[in-house]
Amino acid sequence: xxxxxxxxxxxxxxxxxxxxxxxxxxxxxxxxxxxxxxxxxxxxxxxxxxxxxxxxxxxxxxxxxxxxxxxxxxxxxxxxxxxxxxxxxxxxxxxxxxxxxxxxxxxxxxxxxxxxxxxxxxxxxxxxxx
Amino acid sequence: xxxxxxxxxxxxxxxxxxxxxxxxxxxxxxxxxxxxxxxxxxxxxxxxxxxxxxxxxxxxxxxxxxxxxxxxxxxxxxxxxxxxxxxxxxxxxxxxxxxxxxxxxxxxxxxxxxxxxxxxxxxxxxxxxxxxxxxxxxxxxxxxxxxxxxxxxxxxxxxxxxxxxxxxxxxxxxxxxxxxxxxxxxxxxxx
Numbered sequence: 001x002x003x004x005x006x007x008x009x010x011x012x013x014x015x016x017x018x019x020x021x022x023x024x025x026x027x028x029x030x031x032x033x034x035x036x037x038x039x040x041x042x043x044x045x046x047x048x049x050x051x052x053x054x055x056x057x058x059x060x061x062x063x064x065x066x067x068x069x070x071x072x073x074x075x076x077x078x079x080x081x082x083x084x085x086x087x088x089x090x091x092x093x094x095x096x097x098x099x100x101x102x103x104x105x106x107x108x109x110x111x112x113x114x115x116x117x118x119x120x121x122x123x124x125x126x127x128x129x130x
Numbered sequence: 131x132x133x134x135x136x137x138x139x140x141x142x143x144x145x146x147x148x149x150x151x152x153x154x155x156x157x158x159x160x161x162x163x164x165x166x167x168x169x170x171x172x173x174x175x176x177x178x179x180x181x182x183x184x185x186x187x188x189x190x191x192x193x194x195x196x197x198x199x200x201x202x203x204x205x206x207x208x209x210x211x212x213x214x215x216x217x218x219x220x221x222x223x224x225x226x227x228x229x230x231x232x233x234x235x236x237x238x239x240x241x242x243x244x245x246x247x248x249x250x251x252x253x254x255x256x257x258x259x260x261x262x263x264x265x266x267x268x269x270x271x272x273x274x275x276x277x278x279x280x281x282x283x284x285x286x287x288x289x290x291x292x293x294x295x296x297x298x299x300x301x302x303x304x305x306x307x308x309x310x311x312x313x314x315x316x317x318x319x320x321x
Contacts, residue, residue: 038141
């Protein structure tokens, strides 16, 4: 008399024997299926590692895409920069002449109002000719 | 994460049992090979990041689901065949006589020793009896005793309670033991 577990194990032992006498055709097909599955896993792992190595490329590509989508941005920034530089240079050139004019007015014997009178130049030219 | 070598080793270890188990269920070697191949591919495609220790459970689950898909397709095909064919053969009947299987023993060679012949005959009886088991009982028996899973693992793999697994296993073993007894093998002790 055997227990349920013993009976089951005896049956399983017989079933194990049955796997040892499979046809060559069956074994070949099982081998081919296994190789296909293993090849599939290897390909997936290779693809995953390739993607990992390309991480920096993705960042650069992302930046490149951004620049490509905003290609009008760069000329606009360059024109604005040139205008700013021109304004600053102009300001630098105009500033000394203003300072020189102020110094002339302050150092002159005549009052500043005299230079605002439009007839003053004519009068002084006529007076100097006499 | 399992390496290709680990997957290869695992599949080499289980592929024969998987084939036999599937062949018992679908009763067609070519269909069984297709199902096992599908299950192998699904395991490698869908679970490449899982550790190899999880593979036995995953593979069994995939195999059982692939078998169920096969049965569903067969059911639909049989329905259409029944509806449109006037040649109802009635071959879908599950009442296969084990004695018929015995008569077709592939390993019955007169050159083999007597013990080997008797063992192969016993195997044929058992295989026929396993094929006749209800699907859930066969699944529970194979997972629990052939795949050597414990009750909890078997229950998880089958998607049922541990009590159901015990019931299915017990009934399956009793049926198989009764079959063996019918052919003159020793009796099982009641627990």
